[in-house]
């Protein structure tokens with residue numbers, strides 16, 4: 001099943017409970033705009049290479065399109081459509097006034113120099129600038145993109161349209177970014193974990209956590225989980241995995257990753273096969289925090305964690321979702337669990353539009369309130385309707401997006 005089909009599967013499951021008409025189902029399974037551009041880049045050595053860039057705008061019923069840009073060799077039109085749709089539902093679940101979009105470039109940025117990545121980013125903006133904008137579509141960081149990329153996008157877009165800090169979020173704090181944005185997704189994942197355990201009558205203190213992925217989302221989630229009293233017993237990334245039943249030192253693990261480029265070889269624990277990290281015994285919480293499609297029908301039966309908190313977008317295939325539900329594993333779905341990032345993106349956009357800055361405490365408090373409220377909302381629906389948290393999150397999101405769409409008119 002393709003990524004977009006997987007997202008639509010979850011959408012249809014909730015749509016069926018809501019008895020949405022086939023024409024409305026079709027409407028929300030069809031992105032409003034799909035842009036594909038050729039990006040020709042002059043390499044440092046004078047060679048010329050052409051890459052493919054994408055921006056998919058799924059739905060803007062509730063506000064301007066919103067969503068990240070990823071630079072990865074696996075970026076393709078299907079995946080971007082899936083991720084754009086997830087953004088529509090995510091912004092609705094967490095209740096920020098945006099629609100959903102996603103974009104990316106099919107490239108392994110590790111094979112490019114920083115100057116090449118900058119030129120590629122600027123060429124991309126030249127190709128999509130007329131479909132993005134502070135009131136139209138607002139990109140943000142995603143896999144392999146961060147504050148520096150957003151600074152280039154802000155700069156290139158502003159050359160064409162005049163000073164426009166609100167065209168992109170996740171910018172450096174020194175350049176119209178928001179305090180707390182970089183850590184926001186991981187902070188939100190930690191809050192989601194605390195809430196999920198609390199609702200199950202369990203305490204975060206002493207809970208054991210395995211993290212699959214240790215980039216922006218995984219590393220900040222790890223830090224906040226440890227601050228809350230959890231014990232991070234396993235960390236894995238694309239280079240390998242490490243385990244220590246007594247708890248890994250997250251700060252030291254991060255220092256190792258910064259120095260060597262990956263968790264492999266970190267001496268704070270024992271080396272582990274990446275695939276085995278998901279299946280560890282005596283792990284209470286599993287946090288997939290990297291790429292999509294990692295929890296599948298091949299490993300879902302062997303996962304021992306009782307709670308899965310989806311830091312990544314689309315980490316669980318529908319087959320795995322069904323198996324985990326049947327086994328009673330509590331899945332905290334991506335469209336809620338990793339919504340902390342887009343929530344603080346919203347705060348950044350508001351600060352940009354108001355030309356005013358908030359303190360880090362203000363941002364963090366507002367984020368916490370949104371995450372807790374989001375959890376309470378989906379938990380209540382899940383309990384009332386006797387559905388999974390994922391289906392509950394889609395029910396809430398479709399209800400909000402559908403209502404806005406009907407109020408505005410369908411076309």
Ligand code: GLU
Pocket residue numbers: 066067068069138139140141142143169313338339341342343345
């Ligand atoms: N890329 C992040 C996500 O998938 C953040 C999107 C945003 O801030 O617009 O939620």
